[in-house]
Amino acid sequence: MTTLDNFKIQIQEMMDIDYRSFIVALVSIETGETNKDKLHTLYDTYMDSDDVTLLNEFFNK
Template sequence: MNTIEIFKKQIQDMMNTDYRSFVEALVSIEIGETNKDELRALYDSYMETDNVILLNEFFYE
C-alpha cells in the first residue's frame, strides 16, 4: 500500500467516525477559524447548501 492509499484510508476513517468534526477541522486548518461556535455554524451552512464544495473548483476542471 502506497502513502496516498494510506492517507486516503485514514481520511475515510476520520470521515466515517465523525464527519462534522472532520469538516470543522478542515475548515479550521484552511481559514484559521478556531471559534467552535463559528465552526459549527459554518458546518451547518455547508450541509444546508447543496452547491458548496470543500475543494476548490480548480480540481474539478
C-alpha cells in the same frame, strides 16, 4: 500499499467516525478560524447548501 493509499484510508476512517468533526477540523485548518460556534455554523451552512463545496472549482477542471 502507497503512502497515498494509507492517507486515503485514514481520512476515510476519520470521516466514518465523526464526519462533522472532520469537516470542522478541515475548515479550521484552512481558514485559521478557531471559534467553535463559528465553525459549527459554517458546517451547518455547508450541509444545508447544495452549492457549497469544500474543494475549489479548480479541481473539477
